[in-house]
Amino acid sequence: MQLRQKKAAETIQNADSYVWYAQSKYWSWKCQKTMGPAVDETDDEKRLGNRGVQVPPDERSMFARCSTRAPSNLNHAITAQPPALRIVTRFKSTTPEGTQSPDPQSRPPKSRLSKRSVFVAAWTALGVVAGWQIYNYNKSRRDSFVAYTLVSKEPVSSTASIFHLEPKQPYSSFGLYKDAWRKGIWNVDFKQPQLQIVRAYTPLPPVDVAATGPGSEGGKEEKKDELRFLIRKDPHGEVSSYLHKLPVGAEIEMRGPNLEYELTPDVRQIVFFAGGTGIAPALQVAHALFEGHKDSTASDSNSDSVGRGSTTKSLHILWASRMREDCVGGVSDPPPASEAVMPPKPTWSGFFSSRPKPRATSSPTQSSGTDKRVAIVEELDALKRKYPGQVTVEYFVNAEDTWIDEDAVFRALSRFDDKEFSKGSTASAASGHGPRQRERQILISGPPGFISYLAGPKEWRNGREEQGPVSRIIAHAIAKNPHDVTVWKI
Ligand SMILES: Cc1cc2nc3c(=O)[nH]c(=O)nc-3n(C[C@H](O)[C@H](O)[C@H](O)COP(=O)(O)OP(=O)(O)OC[C@H]3O[C@@H](n4cnc5c(N)ncnc54)[C@H](O)[C@@H]3O)c2cc1C
Incomplete structure (x- = not known):
């Protein structure tokens, strides 16, 4: 400690010597004579004058030689002193040849140090x-309602x-939202002004004009600040029916973004x-998975932080x-070629006896012949074109008696490639530990009944909504087709 203080004092002394040296040179030039110490006390007094300028003894000597004969020069000398000099030389630590270090007592190093x-x-x-102001500014922007205009409604x-x-x-x-798009699943609150109630809605990702193609049905250009929402009208619902009217x-008052789920860069397979409208978070995840972490990659925009290409990602x-009207034109992708072994039929098939008996099929994998596709199907098709083989979709229509049942979940799990990691248990899957579990995720988004039917309900604990254990169809399917995977109820 003492050694460090001594070193600091030496550095300051060296720097000061440099200053004095420079100043003596300057004043020698200015006064056209060689500088020297004051000859006696009277000389010293004269040099300082009565201006009350606090000049250390050594410094006085330098200014003085000039001022003894020409007092007006002192005035000039003090004002004309280059102001930045001390700060600049503070960082120099060498003593110029031929100069003496000033007496450390005359300039306490502590005061110099404290200035810095x-x-x-x-x-x-x-x-x-x-930083605090920026944080508060962003927070207040997030927490306060901002007026938006409804520019169009597309049935x-x-x-x-x-x-x-x-x-x-x-x-x-826009800045706040730009960040949210990269992160994962997020929503905003809409206000119903008469009742002063709010409901959450999930923005659809920006339209990729290149992927949809300007000439195609889905080729619509989106303005930079525009936000789009898929909103279902509930005839008895307060906010949704207000919005549809x-x-x-x-004008619509909106507040956000609220981040629900953050997709970390190590997630590879989802x-x-x-x-229903839970398709909006799915599209957000597609955007974050394939576009979100491009910035963080070093040289290759197709490589992640550990050097694997984005081509190894799948959704x-x-x-x-x-x-069917909700997904007109949607054609299911066939199951992967490798998928052969189907699970044994569940022995608990009567478990959902109160519901229509599930059929283990998705909707047809062939086009029905009609070219008409609803906007969301067009966007899903555009994703499939942009990331061929990496994005696949299966459609289930309850009115056509196609359901996501245990067989469908089992088949979906088979899409997690890399069989060498195909081990684990339902318990470990729910706990979310281990690198593989972070890389592979099962996400469930939709009405509470849908989440509960697939993986058991979310739970309220200490006034907060929590994930709750993974049970039911997803848990059974994982038990039969084990994979290290994390399950998230959105
Ligand atoms: C994170 C999040 C994101 C969401 N994103 C979207 C989205 O992108 N798009 C979308 O369309 N929706 C979305 N929702 C759902 C949305 O927030 C609303 O819940 C939905 O629009 C219905 O709200 P509402 O005010 O119209 O209906 P509410 O007034 O809340 O009513 C909902 C239903 O409950 C019934 N109900 C109300 N009160 C009673 C009562 N006392 N007894 C019996 N039944 C009752 C109503 O008849 C109605 O059918 C999201 C929800 C969340 C939590």
């Missing part, structure tokens, strides 16, 4: 304050439309179970709709 400390502390404090089916919204003000929360041009979506 004060400077550094001031900048640090400024940085902290600025998807008799009960659902895609709402296109633009911010009323040119400033907007709004005319184009109406099986996504979507129920299989199982989308269940009530009616």
